[in-house]
Amino acid sequence: MDFDLSEEQSILKDALDRLLADKYGFEERNRILKSDAGWSAAIWRHYAEMGLMALPFAEEDGGIGGGAVESMIVMESLGRVLALEPYFATVILGGGFLRLGGSTEQRAEWVPQIAEGALKLAFAHTERDARFDLNHVETTARKDGGSYVLSGAKSVVLHGDCADRLVVTARTAGGPREEGGVGVFLVDANADGVSRRGYATQDGLRAAEITLDAVEVPAETVFGDPENGLPLVRHVVDQAIAALCAEAVGVMSAMHALTVDYMKVRKQFGVPIGSFQALQHKAVDMFVALEQARSMTMFATMMADETDAAERARAMHAAKAEIGRGGRLTGENAVQIHGGVGMTMEYAVGHYFKRMTMIDVAFGNSDHHLRQLARAGGLFADTAA
Incomplete structure (x- = not known):
């Protein structure tokens, strides 16, 4: 290939x-x-x-x-x-x-x-008690003539403070954790009843807490079936995971390059620390993690448009689990090799590790995806039966 x-x-x-x-x-x-x-x-x-x-x-x-x-x-x-x-x-x-x-x-x-x-958009889906479950939606959408009335609250909406429109998930039917009954709506971020509280996240990006208080939206703003929008959400999130994996490769490659360069110029006992075998081994471990992450990102990218939702989900679980594990190893080694300077705001490597940590928790951390992959029967389903 x-x-x-x-x-x-x-x-x-x-x-x-x-x-x-x-x-x-x-x-x-x-x-x-x-x-x-x-x-x-x-x-x-x-x-x-x-x-x-x-x-x-x-x-x-x-x-x-x-x-x-x-x-x-x-x-x-x-x-x-x-x-x-x-x-x-x-x-x-x-x-x-x-x-x-x-x-x-x-x-x-x-x-x-x-x-x-x-036009700037933001995906307003996560709720306070949802953890990583995409089907956990308590925000409601009540049909009212030719419109829907949305009420509820969304948390950690990435760039929700600057968005012109919000893609909001809301429940049109069923209980808070049911698969069916979830609709996806495009909402004017400045509409009556929408309130936003923006803040900086740990990695320097922006997010917002968003409250919807009887926000009226036209029926034509619905994406697809208002009672069966969760498959669409899962597909978009799977593609987003593939994109996050690619971003993580960029972050990891920068951390590795910064660390190797630092090992060449930082001296201890009169010699560059890159001459110490123990640190060479750590740098090699970082490189191996980076290349594994790159391979899994390519796999996730190829599977991003897979129409079989189960096959696509297995690929994303595997990629996200590997990215989280490798990214954590790379970040920990990078900071440790840099020593005290790696912990300062004035040096880049700590900022990369922060971003890597936030990528890990976005749409489920490595432990979550590893569990989901195990429940799905592994990366390659057993079709012998």
Whole structure:
């Protein structure tokens, strides 16, 4: 199997890497981090001009027609510089609902706005008692004539404080943990009854607590079947996990490179610490973890569009479990080898480890996915029976 990038994909990667190298040094990131928004509108415009916003959408909808591989390339590059902009929230998560569940009319209205960088989306799904269970939805959607009335609360909504529209899950029928009865709605973030409390997360990104108090939304804002939206949610989340794995590869590669460079210049007992065999072994362990993560990310990327939900889920469980394990090992070794400086806010490696930790817990940590994979019978289902 050929894993080499095509010419167009290589051009995309090189162009994005050049942009980020020019615009996203560590000091520049710190300046952006301290700004009121917590991300750069100027760099967001650069993304739009490069076509990154339009990348995964079909050409007939106003996009470029890229796929999971192109998303992998972008997310790895963004992870390598710890980009702060709401690309994942808008294009991968919010855009995923438009691509996979949006009607022709919905795509025609919203995709061009995303492609221009004019529309930011956020996925408002997690609730306080849900842990990692996607089917746990207590927010309600009551039918009222030609509209729905949404009430409830959502937690840790990534970039929910700056989003123009919220993709909200709400229960139209059934109990809080039932598989059926979940609808997906596109809600104006500034509508009457929507309140948001934004805050910075541990890795420097932004999130929000969102309360919906009898928010009225038109029926045409529903994605697909209002009583059977959970399969759509699971598919979008699976694709998001593949994208997060790609971002993690970027984060891990940066931690490994920083650590190896540090080992070459930091001296102890008059010699570079890279000459110590014990530290060489740790660096090798980091490299092995990185390459394993890269392989599992490629696997997850190839499975992101799999129509068999069970097969797709097994792939994502396996990839996320491996990414979490390898990322933790890489981060721990990176900080330990750097010593005290690795714990400071003024040095990059600690920021990478924070982001890696947040990637691990997003949509289920490594332990959760390992358990789910075991319950599913392993990565390859037994079909002998």
